[in-house]
Amino acid sequence: MTKEEWTLKQLRSHRGRRIAAALWPLLLLLLAVLLPHPAEAQPAPDYPARAAQLVERLRAPGGEEDFFSPVFLNAVPVAQWRALTEGWRKDHGPLTALGAVTPDGPTSGSVEVRYARATLGFQLVLAPAAPHRVIGLRLTGVKQAGDTLAKVAADLAALPGNVAFAAARLGDGAPTVILARDAERPMAVASSFKLYVLAELARATAAGERRWSDIAPLAHRSFSGRLSRYPDNAPMTLHSLAAAMIAESDNGASDTLMLALGRGKVDAMLALTGHAAPDRALPLLTTTEAFALKMPAHRDLRDRWASADASQRAALLAESAGRFSASSIDVGQVAEKPVAIDSIEWFAAPMDMVRLLDWLRAHGDDALPIMAINPAIGPADAARWAWLGYKGGSEPGVIAMNFLGQRRDGQWVALTASWNNPAALVDEAAFHALMVRALTLLSNTAL
Known part of the structure; x- marks a missing residue:
């Protein structure tokens, strides 16, 4: 497709x-x-x-x-x-x-x-x-005309709700921050979490534990995405699952790949890549689990999840595994307004995402082409970069965008931002336009 x-x-x-x-x-x-x-x-x-x-x-x-x-x-x-x-x-x-x-x-x-x-x-x-x-x-x-990173930052900060962002220059040492607002604040990032799954796959293949050509049955089809219409247990290569997960944000590909690699190993990537508060984010949910927990029928589990620590949340998942399935999710219940985005979500601060992107740049040679399949911006804007990779995510009340780019002068840059509003839908088009402005400036501004 x-x-x-x-x-x-x-x-x-x-x-x-x-x-x-x-x-x-x-x-x-x-x-x-x-x-x-x-x-x-x-x-x-x-x-x-x-x-x-x-x-x-x-x-x-x-x-x-x-x-x-x-x-x-x-x-x-x-x-x-x-x-x-x-x-x-x-x-x-x-x-x-x-x-x-x-x-x-x-x-x-x-x-x-x-x-x-x-x-x-x-x-x-x-x-x-x-x-x-x-x-x-x-x-x-x-x-x-006359745009600046400071103007973009001000426009991002003016959005209703909570906005956090960071842009950083990447090189041999730690990322060097160019632009930031609340850069260490944990934010809901929706499908951006799939970059952690990609990172674990890159680590496992580099270590010889897995091969990109390994076959995994599509055993965890989620409630949306192209693969939701595939036959049960359709054989998929790990590479095909990763491409669908990143380029199309296919939820079934994500859930299948996460569980095939091992949830614990994917969770471990948060610490390995420099997540500052993994206890806030762990265990990572599959998409089916996340949206099943948001359903009114599971309000008891949602309330327990919101007040639990990481170990208690892991126990709750083990206890409730039989209650979560794609068939139990009514998308209409979560499509029109934000639902529990401050508790049933995937959480990372902008600098967590910058450090993850930097890890992928340094260690994810075979993963980078997958990130470049869908750069999420128009061809003219993408052409300003020698290379550009992307993964973001959204749901009602949440949008996040994460870019890893190499400028034409060879300099690597990461740009990441998240906008959360538990009270209302976010304007995805306006946010996208602001990120394109930032990318344009980062592609040619002296850093």
Whole structure:
């Protein structure tokens, strides 16, 4: 399954419909439609001319039917398109000029458009048949004029609820902090915990205890993800499970891999990678256990978990193992509002995640390509880096993003942030935009 297919699947899901409404102002995603080529010769499209026309469609309403194909307008009606462009003008000021136009073929490429306060990058795709209207347009990046890391930090700090973040330069010694707020404060990090599972797999394979090609049956399918539809005990390589866990955040892959490696060994990675308060975070829950504990039917266990120490929580898991299954989870109970994010969660401080990313950089040679499958940002922003890896996580009231990057000058950088709000949903699109701003600055600012 491609990244685009997976994204569309998520947007169609119960929770994805909510996320989609938030993401439209940030990301306009349309898949290029493969149209048949007529037998007769067709005039070549004038890609630069279409790019110039994009500026006019962004500058003011009008002419959409001549510029966009019916396929595009069926997905994004004119009224929705005009609302998007008005929002960009409001956010970034008047449109001033067309920037760089970089075709990567006769019908596709990248286009930069300059506003008064930002430069927006787009991927523009034309129909191969005349009149070569636009069939695909995707916002790939926003670079604000005069932006600074201090401004990004202030905007992150202004978000409602609790926000903690850290950016650090990585090298031979301990990470050197570049930017931080509450960097040692334990935060709910949702699926970011899967990086600890990946780290244990990297350790075990490097030690010769495991091989990436080893087979593990899909014995712990969770309540969501592509693998939830696979047959019971489908044979999977450890590498395939890790790729699904990191690139798609597949919960069944995560649970299967964690238990195949051994929960105790995965838990031990917290101390090995420098987690400052492992007792707050242990034992790591599988996704099935975490969301089963959030169910109203298990309120008694939830209350006991919230007041227990690490050893008591481990005993509670052993005692209650038979009560937790994917079938006992009603996603609707946890999809619309935060539920127990201060107790039934995975916890790590920003600097814990920085130290984990640094450990993976130093010891996870075979794990790094898996982290780079889905960098979570647009191609234009990712291209600013020589290499970029990512894993984040979210649920109602929680979003966390963790990036490991190598700049084009060779310098390694970690960026991690978590936003928790037990009282309300978080604005995932706004948080994503702030992290992209930070990444852009970290890619080229003197450190």
